[in-house]
Structure formats: structure tokens, C-alpha cells
Amino acid sequence: MDNGTHSPLAARGAARTIAHLWMILGVIIVAFPVYYVFIASTHSVQTILRPPLPLLPGAEGYENYRAAFSGEIDRIGGVSLWRLLGNTTLIAVGIAVGKIVISMASAYAIVFFKFPFRMACFWLIFITLMLPVEVRIQPTYKVMVDLGLIDTYAGLILPLIASATATLLFRQFFMTIPDELLEAARVDGAGPWRFFKDILWPLSLTNVAAIFVIQFIYGWTQYLWPLLVTNSNEMNTIVIALKKMVSFADADTPWNLVMVTSVLAILPPILVVVLMQRWFVKGLVETEK
């Protein structure tokens, strides 16, 4: 900035430039692979396989994307790109919404109700933090088989819904609600359900948004569990399909379509973050209630 040199901050001008350069460098390092994926998705297989890969978009972009959407992926993986995107969206939204519902309900019970073994319940939930999906994957798989939930959306979503992290986050937030607010609502005649609906929920919205974003991405990028619990191609998520498209021999892999699919796999989470960014940040930093 020109007038910056005349401001009291002028002395910091050089330091600021350096700081900016560092940040720009960081962004380049982080963003470059993503950019490269996008570039690759606009070239033909031949160009991709013949190094070096150009740094600028090629002319095949439109053709690649058109092919991907009009059955080319279907031919390779046995399932259409639309179906893959639909599956993944359904699972990611299902997991995010499910987690929010379950964790809000349990946090509400733990914070606002007095019942026997309340702290025991809290610690039980807390302990599950130490048991990631991978550790309990075999028993979970067995349960899903017994319930006949293999190759179903329920089977994909339900085991991933229970969330100690989200429960803890909501618990911490609920505990910042002053007691008087609850008491005022009680005097005003609000029962537990009305208090939740009219007061707690509106006050939690920014937190809900933040948790939705985090859990949507968590659900979108799931790999191990969908791999286990789905057999038919019809139930694949985009991440699984992507893996299946890559064969051992470089020459057999339609890299241009893999790159197109990668771009499409990255896009929705970015979209969710961008659209909910304002709320997301508010939910993470807001302390004053």
C-alpha cells in the first residue's frame, strides 16, 4: 500500500512484506498438488504419461469432463459418476446430521438433566474417544452382517454416527449457558423441549455449522469403512471408486478420468467450507454469549 509508508506502521513495512511472502509460499506449497490435479484433468492420457506435465491447462478439459459424466466412468468402474457423487453426498450428510442429532441429544441430557449415573454416562462417551473406528471395526462389521446392513446406506452411515468429539464440544458449549437463562425459561413456562427448540438450538447454530462442516468432510473422506461394508459397485463412494480406477499398470489407468474424478471428489467439501465459512469460523472462535 502506498500510504502505508507514511503511516506509523511504515517501520514494519519490510517485515510485513516478508510475512506476506512466507504466507504466499505456504499457500503455493499446499495448493500446488491440488492445482496439478486440476491441470492433469484437462490433458489427455498421452500428455499425462509423457513427462513433464505442463503447468498450464490443456485443451482436453471439456472432453475429459464430458466423457466422465456421460458413461466413461460407468464403463471402467461399473457405476456412473452421478451415482458416486450421490452416494457420497448422502453418506456425508447422513453422518454429519446423525452425529449432530446424537451428540446434541446426549450433551443436552448430560448438562441439563440430573439422573443417576450421569457422570458414568459422560465418561462412557468420553472413553469411546480412545477407540477409533479401526479398533472396533471387526465387531462392528459382525453386527452389520447380522443386521443385514451390508451394502446399505444405513450400514454405511450408522456405525460412524456416534461421536464423542461432537458430544464433548456441545457439552462444553452448553455449560457456558448461564443457569439463569434456563431458570428464566422455566419461569416463562418452557419445558425441556421448548427450552431446547426456542433457546438452546438458536444459540447453538454457529456450533452446529462448525460441526457440520467438520463432520461432512470426515464423512466425505471415509475410506476404510465404506470399503469393508460395500460389495456392489452401486454402493461405492467416490473415494473408493477412485481407488478402483487406478490399476497397477500405469498404462492401463485412464489418468485423465482419474484426475477428473479427483477434482470432483475435492469440490463438494470445498463448496461446503466456502458456503458455511462465515458461520464455521464464528462457531470456532465465538466465546461471548
Add this chain to the structure above:
Amino acid sequence: MAHIQLNDLRKSYAGQEVIHGITMDISNGEFVVIVGPSGCGKSTLLRMVAGLEGISAGTISIGDRVVNDLEPRERDIAMVFQNYALYPHMSVRENMAYGLKIAKMPVAEIDARVAKAATMLELEPYLDRKPRALSGGQRQRVAMGRALVREPAAFLLDEPLSNLDAKLRVQMRLQIKELHQRTGQTTLYVTHDQVEAMTLADRLIVMNKGVAEQIATPHEVYTNPASEFVAGFIGSPAMNIFTVRAEAGVAVLPGGQRLPLPGLPASGEVRLGLRPEDMVLVEAGTPAIPVVLKSVEWLGADAFGYGVIEGSEVLMTLRLPGNTVAKRGDRLHVAAAEGRIHLFSPATGKRL
């Protein structure tokens, strides 16, 4: 509007009794202030009436209904909290209307009541603002408004003014007084501030350690405190209280001086209470308490002299006229004004 009856009300936490049996009849439209130092149980008592705290023994009735087992919403009360507890995401209008909305009152009626309360509290310009866009005094008025629109049987206020600055507190105190006169609502008001207590109350409950030390009009509490605690708590500066020995109608002061006093027991020790403002200067030679001044604070209209009874370490505060020339080191002879002597039992603290 309704009368409230507290009948031998008790509260225990984990076997520890914190409210030791309070009995009181509050008549319809009366303004009762519960006053006491922090931790005396005054807020607990109010919250028991509100239904926010359980009752361990005794009964509370509002109107002719025993409300012991009723939820707050079923008790027909409204409450104002110390930190106002406004719903932060609702506008002033929604805050006030919320309770009525839950009660499924017709919208037209809700609007009318909110409008009326807003006019009374001068809140019309702020009806669509959120609480965070209001000043402390305005938030306080919204909290009052939220209680007013309910038109409840009783108003319960828990230290409603203690979060305001001194000037605003005086203003709001007058406004609360005026509101009460206008609406004639039965009101229970908790405060630790004796000025609020004295100016607002029709009757006071002075509480100490879970016991109602005295339930009486402010005038009665001031002129005839029922116990040494009440005597020391009400009045500013605090009453001078010290032990004297009674000998055949004469009190032997801590400094050894002998002072004839009416109403003394035949013998034994007794606690003598004298308010600073009830002391008059007398000529040397007449029976009096000799006080050696340690310092004088001049406040304009009055001055306060702080000293000790000669020959002892017992502190005495005196209210002196504004034109006093008394200074540190002076020896003053003071006597209590006629009928302004308070005697308390050293054993029980009760008035003799």
C-alpha cells in the same frame, strides 16, 4: 395478585439445614424486601418461592394454593434475575412476549400487553433490538418488562439493581417503587443493600444465617431492632455496640466510667447499642460517655467523628453537626438521646 404464606419453611442441602424455619404472611399488594449479608439464604428463600429450589419442609402458598410441588410455570409468578437472563437471540419484543406465547395467549393480547409494558418502561424505541445492543439500564428494564407482561400473582426480584452503576441504581429504585405503586403487585425483593431495603419495603425480612432475625416495617427495624445483628446491619454508619456491666441501675462502661441508664437489668453484663446519629454532646460534669477522637471526617452537612471510649479500646462513631470544630485528640462528652438506647442480651443477641 395474591397473598403469599410461608409456613415454617426449611431447606437443607445434604443434611445441612440452610433455611431454619421461616414463617410469614405477605398480604396482597405488599412490597416485602428480604435483606441480609451474602450467604444468609435470602436468594435461596426467594428461589424456593419461585420453585427453582426444592422445599425440604414447611409450605408455601400463593393465593390459596399450596405450591410446594408445582413447577415455576404453574405458580403464577414472574422473576427478575440479577444478570437479567434475557434471551440473547431474541429481540426485546420477543423476550417480553416469550412467556405469553408459551401460554398460548392470542397474538393481539400479547401485542397489547407488550406495548403497555414498553410504554410504562420507556422501551418503545428499542423493541426490535437484541439485548446486546442495549445498555445495562435498558436490559434491566427489559427484564422488568418481561415480568410485567405476565401480570402474575407475585413478582420476585433477585438483586435486580446490583449490576447497575450507582446513579442508575437510584433511578431504577425510584422507578421500581413507582411501578409498584401503579400496579399494586405483591412483590418479594432480595437485596443486600440496606438503602434499597429501607426505601422500597413495606416490610423487611432481615435474614442472618438462614434465620429471619426480624420481620417488620423499615421504621420498626430501625427504631426497635429485634437483635444485635439487625441493629448492626441496618443503619449507616453502623450502630456502636459494646458490653457494659450493670450494677443497680448504673452501667459500668468499658473505661470504668459509671453511667445511669434506664431499663438495665439488676446485674450482669449487657450489650449496649447506640446509633451515631442518636448521640448528643453534653456539658462536662453531667453523666456522659467520654470519647477521645481519633479522626474526623467532614462530609458537608454532617461530620463523623471516630474515637474510643476514654480508658478503653472500644471504638465509637459519632455523628457531629456540619459546623463542628472538633478535631483529633479532642475529648467529647456524649449521651444517648432520650429513648434511643438499645439493650441486647450477650447470650442470645436478642433485644432486652
